[in-house]
Amino acid sequence: MSAASALKSTPLNSIHRALGAKMVDFGGWDMPVQYTGIIDEHHAVRRAVGLFDVSHMGEIEIHGLEAAQLTDFVTTNAVHNMKTGQARYSGLLYPHGGFVDDILVHKVADDHYFLCVNASNQEKDFEHIHSLNRFDARVDFSSPRYAQLAIQGPKARDTVQKLTPVSLAAIRYYWFTDGEVCGVPARIAHTGYTGEDGFEIYAASSHAARIWNEVLQAGAEFGIKPCGLGARNTLRLEAGMALYGHEIDASTSPLEAGLEWIVKLDKGVFVGREALLRQNEKGVKRKLAGFEMRGRGIGRDGYEVFVNGSPAGWVTSGSPSPTLNRNIGFCYLPAELAQPGKAIQIMIRNQPVDAVTVETPFYKRAK
């Protein structure tokens, strides 16, 4: 038996292969890492539009009279004051304050919340939420029902608008609308993971191929490119967005990861709140910092960081930035050192290479 047969695949797997994508095992999923090349695809998103298959992402739905109470109890950001049609970035925490996952919460109705979660965490997330459900609510594992496509870039709206009667201009950033795309029911969210304007479309798995093909046709006049997980990573890194398993995991808290803004300590009781209150009081020992290489080399995930000749932390993500033409990354540092402008060294193949901490995001689109 080959290892590949154990991998999970999205409804678009054969389309990726027909397009000549290079496929990789991404957390147990057989996913396209690139089609024409990471840099090429990255530029397509920054300059025009790119199409990503992100159907590996998980969906968990919470229904019931107390759906809002359960969702508020298991997440860090506020749920009770969300309006129908709104989406919010949030965290699922363990009682000790570490991340179970980072997620997007969509309010579909007063008694219905739709959570988009990371692919490799989805079963764990479902068990976690389910085990904490002491409310009048039902938790459904909906991932198999949904495909998800991300259309991202300055021409994303023009591309998708050709395929839907829904006025996309009327969907504010981090809001969504349920309507039709390519004549089939779809949830159209004005969200993304690239730092560029764009939409994420959730639809029935059986309609994924149709939407994928029509988006590529609609975007052809703008130079649309299918994009893989390689470009998704360089784009999110430039935009200063965390990736589970890198900047955040069970051992890191939102306060350490620079995600205070998704923590609402005053919203009432939620899982992890006590731990975060204690961290807030004492101050956290380490913090996430962005860095730019000064010397030649790329500081990559897991490389050690030195300050004044002593070990001080480690790199969580690092990559060339195709947009900025510099080598960038994130690292954890002692909190007192985690501010912009600090000289650090990153051990690259046993050689210390100079870098400097910088403000993030590394890239911000012009509005």
Add this chain to the structure above:
Amino acid sequence: MYPDNFRYTREHEWVLVEGDTGTLGITDHAQQSLGDIVYVDLPKVGVRVELGKSLGSVESVKAVSDIYAPLSGEVTEINKSLADAPEKLNQDPHGAAWLVKIHLSAPAEIHDLMSAADYQAYIGAEK
């Protein structure tokens, strides 16, 4: 695609032997697997390299890979143009983007390397 006068390693390097000089590079298969190459680290002229030992590295957007010496010898020349234009390795890995030339110290080592046909069968089976 894979020149018949080259010999190939399981780690996806190629070598062209002319007299007692070997020209080394990475294969088209290697550059395809790596994707966009952004750095090439090569040894200095005069360094002794040993069969199967790392002599440098190639770095793509996604990852770093060692380059292993397909034969033993002493480095006589390096391809300096790659420092400023590493993307050449994606474009012409079997030609303009050769990596180093070495003066062979054990030319008989070549008998352990693969022919073009064997290498193609090898990468076919690897998929």
